Amino acid sequence: MKEEPSEFYNYERQLETLGMGLRDRVTRLIAVKGVRRIGKSSLVRVGFKLHNVKVHAVFDARSVPVVTSESVFEVLSRGLTMLLERAGGLRGLIASLLSRVEGVSVGGVRVEVTPGRPRVLVEVVEALGRVAAEAGEPVVLFFDEAQDFAAVPGFARMLAHIYDYVDGVKIVLAGSEVGLLDRLLGRRDPKAPLYGRPILEIVMERLPPERARGFLERGFSELGLEWPGSYIEEAVESLDGIPGWLTAYGYYSYITRSHPEALRRVVREASLLARDELESFLSARRQARHRYLTILRCLSSRPMSWSELKRCVEAGLGRRLNNSQYTRYLHELQDYSFIEKTGEGLYRLADPLLRHAVAGLH
Ligand SMILES: Nc1ncnc2c1ncn2[C@@H]1O[C@H](COP(=O)(O)OP(=O)(O)O)[C@@H](O)[C@H]1O
Ligand SMILES: [Mg+2]
Structure with a gap:
């Protein structure tokens, strides 16, 4: 992960938008979206540095094997410890306000949030709101791979609470599983806690070929290769x-x-990661496993329109699929960012390396 602005290339526009959102008074919630490994975590961390956000915490869902209502306290403890470590002159103020929250203990720069009191989260945030007010500095909470926190009961409600009531505390969410992130943001559901609230969205797109070329050339010249x-x-x-x-x-x-060796290693690493993610998606959908894999296999050859893809899948399965079921499969795959729609309305694999993973699964 990159944190140094000087080591972060391209995405100038996204970095600038992020900066505006971090500095202005009206933006409450910023959502950074894009496929995995595109640079979301780096963008936000670089943004904190570049725009001099002194008080920020990173709550990284991937710092524990799975986020649950238990392990979330570990994520919180880590994030708050890092916040305190980096708080400079505000450390004393923050430590004293945090340690007043029941269930939070502060020893040196180590913050420990004891599991068991669901309200502790809201109270920690309120304490940070007081930090912001007393220090006159915004406090930014960054939930990385935020869709994973949706498993914690009341998480979306807590975000809405911060949004509405805790002035001075901003939220940044980043997520690779874009449909799930949208669901957390309540985009389509009027009953969702965050529904209807303005959100600053930052979308990270792949680098176009000439930029990707420049990215590599610059890297190689820095390595002196x-x-x-x-x-x-x-x-x-x-x-x-x-x-x-x-x-x-x-x-x-x-x-x-060695070029072939390097390429082989990246492709292998990427396909293993893709395969793990796909396996965990499929293991929760055993009944439809074969149908999902057939869809992905069809798209491994090339992007296809809705109806073309449907014909390919039906040929692969040797039977008809009803439209609503087929559409539901496509939505699920889109929610988890295995596939996406192109500007021309075609479906394609979101990650070209997923093809290798799909080929190895049955
Ligand atoms: N714009 C960039 N410039 C330089 N390196 C980058 C950039 N974006 C990503 N990287 C590198 O790619 C890797 C993956 O980026 P990361 O921020 O972890 O992606 P994401 O959070 O989207 O999965 C990081 O290790 C980082 O070094
Ligand atoms: Mg990340």
């Missing part, structure tokens, strides 16, 4: 403009000094 254009070309083509994979390719090229 002469790398043939044809290698770079092939990497750009296979890694589809995703900075995380481009970075990994650069790194493996540097340590192995």
Whole structure:
């Protein structure tokens, strides 16, 4: 993960929008969306540095195996500990306000939130609201892979509470599973706690080929490595403009000094990650496993329209699918960002490396 503005390339517009949202008084909630490894976590961390957000906490869902109503306290403890470590001159004030919350103990810079009191979360946030008021500094809470926190009862309600009542505390959410993030934000559901509240959305798109090429060239020149254009070309083509994979390719090229080996390693790493995510999605949908895999297999060959894809899937399954069921499968796959719709309305795999994962699953 990048934190240094000087090591973060491209996405100038997103960084600027984020900066505006962090500084102005009206923005309450910022949502950063994009496929995994595109640079969401880096963008937000770089943004904190660049825009000098002194008091911020990162609550990273991926810092525990799964976020549950138990493990969330561990995530909280870590995030608050980091906040305190970096708070500079405000450390004393923050420590004293936090330690007044029942269930929170502060020892040195270590903050420990004891499980068991669901209200502790809201009270911590309110304490941070007082920090913001007394210090005259905004406090920003960053929930990374925020859709995973939806498993914690009352999480969306707590966000709405901060939004409405805790002045001075801003929220940033980032998420790779875009449909699930939208659900948390209450985009489509009037009964959802956050429904109807203005949100600043920042979308991270893949780098277009010429930018991806520039990204690699710059990386190689920093590493002092002469790398043939044809290698770079092939990497750009296979890694589809995703900075995380481009970075990994650069790194493996540097340590192995071999283009095919570097590319092989990135592709393997990416497909393993994709396969894990796909397996965990499928294991919760055993009945429809074969149907989901058939959809993904069809899209592995090329992007397709709704009806073309339906024909391909039916051919693969050897039977008809009813429209509403088929549409539901597509929505699920979109919610979890396995597939996405292109500007032309075609469905495609959200990550080209998912193809390798799909090929290995039955
Ligand atoms: N714009 C960028 N410039 C340089 N490196 C980047 C950029 N975006 C991402 N990276 C690199 O790619 C990796 C993945 O980025 P990360 O922020 O973790 O992605 P995400 O949170 O979207 O999954 C990081 O290790 C980081 O080093
Ligand atoms: Mg991330």
